[in-house]
Structures are given as structure tokens and as C-alpha cells.
Amino acid sequence: xxxxxxxxxxxxxxxxxxxxxxxxxxxSASNYFPWYKQELGKGPQLIIDIRSNVGEKKDQRIAVTxxxxxxxxxxxxxxxxxxxxxxxxxxxxxxxxxxxxxGKGTTLSVSx
Amino acid sequence: DGGxxxxxxxxxxxxxQNVTLSCEQNLNHDAMYWYRQDPGxxxxxxxxxxxxxxxxxxxxxxxxxVSREKKESFPLTVTSAQKNPTAFYLCxxxxxxxxxxxxxxxxxLVL
Numbered sequence: 001x002x003x004x005x006x007x008x009x010x011x012x013x014x015x016x017x018x019x020x021x022x023x024x025x026x027x028s029a030s031n032y033f034p035w036y037k038q039e040l041g042k043g044p045q046l047i048i049d050i051r052s053n054v055g056e057k058k059d060q061r062i063a064v065t066x067x068x069x070x071x072x073x074x075x076x077x078x079x080x081x082x083x084x085x086x087x088x089x090x091x092x093x094x095x096x097x098x099x100x101x102x103g104k105g106t107t108l109s110v111s112x
Numbered sequence: 113d114g115g116x117x118x119x120x121x122x123x124x125x126x127x128x129q130n131v132t133l134s135c136e137q138n139l140n141h142d143a144m145y146w147y148r149q150d151p152g153x154x155x156x157x158x159x160x161x162x163x164x165x166x167x168x169x170x171x172x173x174x175x176x177x178v179s180r181e182k183k184e185s186f187p188l189t190v191t192s193a194q195k196n197p198t199a200f201y202l203c204x205x206x207x208x209x210x211x212x213x214x215x216x217x218x219x220x221l222v223l
Contacts, residue, residue, distance in 0.1 A: 043216045100212060
């Protein structure tokens with residue numbers, strides 16, 4: 001069946017450290033992988049996405065890597081800051097390509 | 113100022129009552145979605161609509177209903193058949209089947 005697994009569920013780092021969140025997906029035909037950041041009481045915001053024709057994409061301190069063979073993709077945040085503290089969700093398209101399936105989220109805490 | 117709006121921010125439901133959550137977008141997006149969020153559960157798809165006058169059930173449609181009479185609007189009704197409605201409800205829209213943009217959410221509480 002369709003599934004997106006996300007790990008870890010919680011992650012605590014010191015300011016300035018790097019944070020890595022990993023997701024695996026089950027449908028080998030999936031070709032689009034977004035990452036969302038959700039602050040408390042707000043809707044998720046798209047922070048970066050990657051398509052299957054590239055292995056890595058960067059946007060300032062945020063990067064996403066994709067390994068299609070292993071069917072996993074990861075979010076990397078470097079030089080973390082307290083404002084990076086939030087819940088992060090990965091997602092992948094469902095088999096029909098009509099909607100996204102979300103991971104269960106990672107709560108990232110950055111302490112100063 | 114373009115975006116997705118949801119109202120109200122908080123909604124209280126009494127036993128046996130139907131309540132309707134509003135979702136409006138002025139992004140000219142074709143597709144719209146409703147998700148339910150519970151602590152530790154991620155986002156679960158309730159209903160989605162790819163075009164006006166058409167919608168499909170998601171993974172947890174029981175106890176909910178929707179309509180899509182206008183491109184800009186996709187209201188969700190939580191019926192009395194939904195026995196555990198307390199949750200954070202999120203509406204999203206997209207131009208394609210991929211990139212989705214979310215509204216600010218509505219928190220539904222049961223009295």
C-alpha cells in the first residue's frame with residue numbers, strides 16, 4: 001500500500017548544529033517530494049521540494065536529497081537557529097497522483 | 113493579496129450538530145483539499161476536488177461532506193455522524209496534482 005514513513009518523531013539540537021530528517025516512501029513511481037514546516041497553531045508552509053530528475057536541491061541553509069533506488073529522501077538544515085523550531089512534514093504523491101500522503105511529522109527543537 | 117483563507121479560526125460544536133468550515137482561495141487553483149490533523153497523526157486526507165462540481169473521498173471521509181460549486185470555495189461540513197470531530201482542520205489548494213499550499217486552519221472543539 002501507499003505509505004510515507006518519517007524519522008525521527010522528535011529531534012533536539014543546539015543552535016548552530018545541523019539537523020537531518022529522513023523519509024521513506026513505498027510507491028516507486030513517485031516523482032515529487034515536498035517538505036513543509038508548521039509552526040504552532042498555523043498551517044504548514046512549503047519550504048523546499050525536489051523532483052525525481054535530481055538528486056539534491058539547496059536553498060540557503062536548507063537542502064533535500066533524494067535516493068530513488070532506496071526510496072528515501074532527507075531534509076538537511078545547517079546552522080540551525082531557534083526560529084527553525086517547528087514541526088516538519090515530508091510528503092509524496094499517492095499512487096493515483098491525485099493527492100499527497102504525509103509523514104507523521106518531526107518536532108524539531110533548537111535550543112540556544 | 114492572494115492566498116487561502118479559512119474561517120472561523122475556532123469553532124465549537126454541540127452534540128448532534130452539523131457545522132460547516134469555510135475555505136476560500138483567490139489563487140485560481142483548480143484543486144482543493146481538506147485534511148484533518150490530530151496530535152502525532154500527521155495530516156490525513158478527508159476529501160479533495162480536482163475541478164468544480166466534482167470531488168473525491170480521501171482516507172477518512174466518513175462523517176464529513178463537501179461541495180464545490182465555485183472554483184474559489186470548498187466548504188467542509190462536519191456532520192453529527194462524526195463521533196470524534198475534535199481536531200485541527202486544514203484546507204489546501206494547488207494548480208497541479210503536486211505542490212499544495214495550505215490555509216491557516218480551523219480548530220474544532222466539542223462542547
